[in-house]
Amino acid sequence: LPKSFSANQPKTIRLYPLSNYTFGTKDTQPEEDPSVIARLKRLEEHYEQHGMRRTCEGILVCHEHNHPHVLMLQIANAFFKLPGDYLPASAEEISGFKSRLNERLAPQNTSTDPNSDWEIGDTLAQWWRPNFETFMYPFLPGHVTRPKECKKLYLIQLPRKKVLSVPKNMKLLAVPLFELYDNTARYGPQLSAIPHLLSRYRFEFV
Amino acid sequence: LPKSFSANQPKTIRLYPLSNYTFGTKDTQPEEDPSVIARLKRLEEHYEQHGMRRTCEGILVCHEHNHPHVLMLQIANAFFKLPGDYLPASAEEISGFKSRLNERLAPQNTSTDPNSDWEIGDTLAQWWRPNFETFMYPFLPGHVTRPKECKKLYLIQLPRKKVLSVPKNMKLLAVPLFELYDNTARYGPQLSAIPHLLSRYRFEFV
Ligand SMILES: [Zn+2]
Ligand SMILES: [Zn+2]
Numbered sequence: 344l345p346k347s348f349s350a351n352q353p354k355t356i357r358l359y360p361l362s363n364y365t366f367g368t369k370d371t372q373p374e375e376d377p378s379v380i381a382r383l384k385r386l387e388e389h390y391e392q393h394g395m396r397r398t399c400e401g402i403l404v405c406h407e408h409n410h411p412h413v414l415m416l417q418i419a420n421a422f423f424k425l426p427g428d429y430l431p432a433s434a435e436e437i438s439g440f441k442s443r444l445n446e447r448l449a450p451q452n453t454s455t456d457p458n459s460d461w462e463i464g465d466t467l468a469q470w471w472r473p474n475f476e477t478f479m480y481p482f483l484p485g486h487v488t489r490p491k492e493c494k495k496l497y498l499i500q501l502p503r504k505k506v507l508s509v510p511k512n513m514k515l516l517a518v519p520l521f522e523l524y525d526n527t528a529r530y531g532p533q534l535s536a537i538p539h540l541l542s543r544y545r546f547e548f549v
Numbered sequence: 550l551p552k553s554f555s556a557n558q559p560k561t562i563r564l565y566p567l568s569n570y571t572f573g574t575k576d577t578q579p580e581e582d583p584s585v586i587a588r589l590k591r592l593e594e595h596y597e598q599h600g601m602r603r604t605c606e607g608i609l610v611c612h613e614h615n616h617p618h619v620l621m622l623q624i625a626n627a628f629f630k631l632p633g634d635y636l637p638a639s640a641e642e643i644s645g646f647k648s649r650l651n652e653r654l655a656p657q658n659t660s661t662d663p664n665s666d667w668e669i670g671d672t673l674a675q676w677w678r679p680n681f682e683t684f685m686y687p688f689l690p691g692h693v694t695r696p697k698e699c700k701k702l703y704l705i706q707l708p709r710k711k712v713l714s715v716p717k718n719m720k721l722l723a724v725p726l727f728e729l730y731d732n733t734a735r736y737g738p739q740l741s742a743i744p745h746l747l748s749r750y751r752f753e754f755v
């Protein structure tokens with residue numbers, strides 16, 4: 344009998360098929376900033392008032408054909424992003440993140456308790472922005488003591504069924520790990536690293 | 550006061566300076582296989598007799614200038630590898646891995662209990678080899694039900710002080726995360742992904 348090979352691993356993650364989820368649409372959500380320069384300018388103002396910006400994004404995982412897929416937003420048929428956003432300075436981390444996920448993906452006019460809706464799992468990565476510039480790194484570079492932004496990525500285990508509502512100016516796509524892997528050209532450094540971040544888990548496909 | 554941003558994270562990892570570790574040398578350890586073809590041939594024989602090969606490698610972390618560094622072996626001034634190796638078919642995972650680490654890095658002729666020497670931490674990644682070929686992936690590709698090898702990478706927190714002994718045909722280097730990051734050309738896909746694997750941790754530099 345082959346010997347076991349599962350020591351020191353996290354709990355196995357149960358994934359449901361993509362077809363278990365229902366996708367609706369809701370009102371357009373325009374970009375908050377008209378340009379990269381405007382976004383960095385607003386970050387600078389945030390930093391002066393409140394210190395480091397805290398940003399939370401979710402890695403929502405399901406499966407097709409027994410292969411993990413990550414749910415991703417595509418904006419204007421162009422760039423991809425994970426659901427999530429920066430937190431208001433006064434927000435508590437987890438409840439603030441759930442509000443951001445609901446703004447983006449919950450059906451409009453629902454009366455359910457937003458905080459009961461998302462199972463926020465392990466932190467999978469932290470990306471640091473050392474300066475008011477576009478570059479972020481998956482570590483705090485040496486001698487940087489006052490980073491301007493920290494973006495945390497969390498694993499989000501989807502429940503058996505869920506209704507998601509997507510702003511009209513966005514598409515929600517299920518992207519397989521093999522498509523993200525080694526594909527920085529199309530998905531950028533953050534999204535193409537997701538297969539690495541998930542590689543310590545074993546998955547159960549139901 | 551800035552709000553907290555440390556929810557759903559693993560325990561902070563304490564790192565000691567590289568200068569706390571003492572490096573000696575020991576007898577040359579020649580490559581077990583003279584060529585890639587010979588290595589894949591031996592893997593095939595292992596698979597026929599014992600099933601999937603189990604390989605364990607350690608990510609040993611310390612710091613210099615408050616930046617994490619990973620200890621890596623360089624062979625013949627050429628390629629880099631992590632300490633570790635495949636397990637004998639009959640070996641238990643953790644004790645077998647500790648024996649492999651001791652073969653590579655423990656001082657010769659020591660009488661200490663090898664199993665008490667290494668603190669094997671979280672699984673950080675799993676790399677799968679679907680065929681008797683050189684390609685490995687950080688996920689099990691769809692429809693692959695009988696992978697030929699699984700390589701697990703584990704975090705190894707070094708104690709405050711330790712004496713390590715390096716085979717004469719190898720060098721042990723402390724490579725900073727910023728050097729590994731985005732450097733597949735020099736370090737290959739597995740080692741250049743280490744910054745991503747460590748990015749969910751916060752480090753304490755003592
Ligand atoms: Zn299929
Ligand atoms: Zn698909």
Ligand SMILES: [Zn+2]
Nearest residue numbers: 485486613614
């Ligand atoms: Zn320095």
Ligand SMILES: [Zn+2]
Nearest residue numbers: 613618723725
């Ligand atoms: Zn250094």
